[in-house]
Amino acid sequence: MRDLRLKDVSFSYPGGFLAVDHINMEIKAGDNVAIVGQNGAGKTTTVKMMNGLLRPTGGDVLIGDKNTKDYTTAQISRIVGYVFQNPDDQIFHATVESEVRFGPKTLKLSKEEEDKRVEEALALTGMDKFKDENPLNLPLSTRKFVTIAAVVAMGTEILIFDEPTAGQDMAGNKRLSEILKLLHAQGKTVITISHDMEFVAANFEKVIVMAKKKIVRTGTPREIFWDLETLEKAMLKQPYVSRVLGALHIDGDIISIEDAVEGILNR
Amino acid sequence: MGAVIECKNVTYSYPLAKEPAIKDLSLEIERGKFYGVVGENGSGKTTFCALLRGFAPSFYKGELKGEVLVEGKKTTDYGGELSAKIGYVFQNPFTQISGVKDTVFEEVAYGLENFGIPAEEIERRVVEVMQMTDIEALAMKSPFDLSGGQMQRVALASVIVLEPDILIIDEPTSQLDPEGTESVFAIIKTLKEKQKTIILVEHKIDLIAEYADEVLVFKDGQVIAAGDKRKILSDMSLLEKGASLPQVAVLGSMLKERGLPLSEIPVTEKQAIEVIARALEERKKQ
Numbered sequence: 421m422r423d424l425r426l427k428d429v430s431f432s433y434p435g436g437f438l439a440v441d442h443i444n445m446e447i448k449a450g451d452n453v454a455i456v457g458q459n460g461a462g463k464t465t466t467v468k469m470m471n472g473l474l475r476p477t478g479g480d481v482l483i484g485d486k487n488t489k490d491y492t493t494a495q496i497s498r499i500v501g502y503v504f505q506n507p508d509d510q511i512f513h514a515t516v517e518s519e520v521r522f523g524p525k526t527l528k529l530s531k532e533e534e535d536k537r538v539e540e541a542l543a544l545t546g547m548d549k550f551k552d553e554n555p556l557n558l559p560l561s562t563r564k565f566v567t568i569a570a571v572v573a574m575g576t577e578i579l580i581f582d583e584p585t586a587g588q589d590m591a592g593n594k595r596l597s598e599i600l601k602l603l604h605a606q607g608k609t610v611i612t613i614s615h616d617m618e619f620v621a622a623n624f625e626k627v628i629v630m631a632k633k634k635i636v637r638t639g640t641p642r643e644i645f646w647d648l649e650t651l652e653k654a655m656l657k658q659p660y661v662s663r664v665l666g667a668l669h670i671d672g673d674i675i676s677i678e679d680a681v682e683g684i685l686n687r
Numbered sequence: 688m689g690a691v692i693e694c695k696n697v698t699y700s701y702p703l704a705k706e707p708a709i710k711d712l713s714l715e716i717e718r719g720k721f722y723g724v725v726g727e728n729g730s731g732k733t734t735f736c737a738l739l740r741g742f743a744p745s746f747y748k749g750e751l752k753g754e755v756l757v758e759g760k761k762t763t764d765y766g767g768e769l770s771a772k773i774g775y776v777f778q779n780p781f782t783q784i785s786g787v788k789d790t791v792f793e794e795v796a797y798g799l800e801n802f803g804i805p806a807e808e809i810e811r812r813v814v815e816v817m818q819m820t821d822i823e824a825l826a827m828k829s830p831f832d833l834s835g836g837q838m839q840r841v842a843l844a845s846v847i848v849l850e851p852d853i854l855i856i857d858e859p860t861s862q863l864d865p866e867g868t869e870s871v872f873a874i875i876k877t878l879k880e881k882q883k884t885i886i887l888v889e890h891k892i893d894l895i896a897e898y899a900d901e902v903l904v905f906k907d908g909q910v911i912a913a914g915d916k917r918k919i920l921s922d923m924s925l926l927e928k929g930a931s932l933p934q935v936a937v938l939g940s941m942l943k944e945r946g947l948p949l950s951e952i953p954v955t956e957k958q959a960i961e962v963i964a965r966a967l968e969e970r971k972k973q
Contacts, residue, residue: 458864459836506835560779561728587861589728589890590931615864618934655866660893660934660956667960668967677934681941684963 421449421577422484424470430478431465439465441633452610454620457630458655463613467580472496501571505582507563516566517551523574541573546595561587578609585616597623621645621659621675629654646673690715691884692739696753699743708734710908721885723895726905727929732888733778736855740775741765774851776843778858783842784830792826795845812848819874820844835862853884860891872898896920896933896954904930921952935959
């Protein structure tokens with residue numbers, strides 16, 4: 421298992437537009453990390469440099485001790501899986517099952533191992549019941565889970581989810597939590613971009629805050645969601661329960677409903 | 688006041704569908720109110736919107752039983768006039784973009800041009816709406832060069848500019864960050880102040896609690912709860928039916944269960960702060 425390091429990384433588009441400005445980041449093997457920040461803060465550009473979809477225009481991205489410059493994009497894709505923000509950017513097959521099987525097939529596994537990967541990924545994401553359907557006939561929020569299954573089936577040690585909560589209902593959010601928990605328990609490194617502060621507070625151990633193409637702060641959810649200055653800089657808000665507790669002057673840097681109940685009752 | 692839209696025993700099935708998407712739905716939408724439409728994905732929320740606007744059945748075909756009345760007239764009896772009465776913002780902003788205009792400015796002006804409004808007034812209204820939706824900086828960009836979030840704002844602007852009396856908005860914030868989401872809700876609030884009737888599909892229940900008047904909860908093609916937001920969003924039994932409830936309502940109900948004397952289950956942040964502070968005072972006295 422390899423750590424992921426970004427050293428003084430920048431990215432400018434060919435027209436000169438700077439999307440990421442000299443950032444440093446260290447993600448240890450097995451970490452589960454959320455990246456938060458406004459639209460345009462540089463989150464997606466950053467994670468695309470982690471899996472070789474974009475190559476930094478300055479600095480180095482290292483997977484373990486090896487620079488991504490020394491990998492082909494195909495090689496990186498076997499180490500770092502990436503679930504696109506828009507599922508339609510990565511769906512190409514006529515059935516859910518063939519979509520999920522496509523990646524593992526390229527790995528030249530034994531037939532048994534390939535079947536096992538596909539079945540497990542379909543079951544984990546709840547897509548087993550749609551396996552013979554055309555993904556494009558499924559609603560957007562379900563298509564997202566098809567793409568998650570496809571990436572999970574690759575068995576990469578690092579997985580990146582780009583706004584998986586967008587458009588999900590309560591059941592979808594719950595399923596996402598379960599998927600993240602299981603991947604974490606398997607020792608995978610999970611990196612997730614999300615705009616949903618409640619989801620971040622409940623599901624991650626580490627939060628990276630980005631604003632204006634830079635990293636503003638890295639910390640635990642408790643540290644981040646009670647650092648009002650950082651939140652303001654990044655135009656983010658505290659989770660609802662934290663806002664209520666702040667107004668009631670109850671300390672303890674509480675970010676979950678369960679802790680809020682105890683905090684209020686013990687006042 | 689009174690009902691501006693009425694659904695009477697509406698059952699609707701898409702072509703070739705095994706089951707109806709909407710089942711025996713009867714309800715009234717009152718003029719000038721803001722309705723939050725919530726519920727699981729696939730529960731019929733978008734189909735409901737399409738029925739109110741007449742897209743179902745006129746565009747999607749399929750079979751409609753019962754009646755959908757807009758200002759007393761059946762949607763199936765309307766021609767193009769319904770598009771002037773009801774503004775509709777699609778869930779997927781790509782669906783909204785006309786594809787025939789080169790710039791965001793022209794895109795927002797497009798609908799007004801079709802209504803034959805004088806050029807000077809078009810310009811004034813487009814500029815005003817672009818300011819309101821914070822897309823002025825994008826005016827000269829191609830609508831296809833925008834991010835998902837920017838496109839959602841352009842789609843919203845292109846509908847608001849037509850100043851329809853009724854607005855149906857389907858998940859306008861799915862691609863937006865918290866700041867952008869709040870700004871969309873602020874825009875909707877100003878529309879409400881202009882006495883518009885608003886029907887908004889949205890998963891962000893805490894914001895629905897903050898801004899809407901009424902809430903409709905969908906499940907399996909039916910409305911399982913409807914009414915004043917304070918009543919609906921404090922009903923914990925809805926959690927078991929797949930609906931989400933505001934964080935502060937869940938917090939309030941847990942506190943109440945543990946014996947804190949809350950006078951009511953709060954649904955907004957402000958209400959939660961007041962109700963909990965009062966209950967803590969009350970407890971001190973006892």
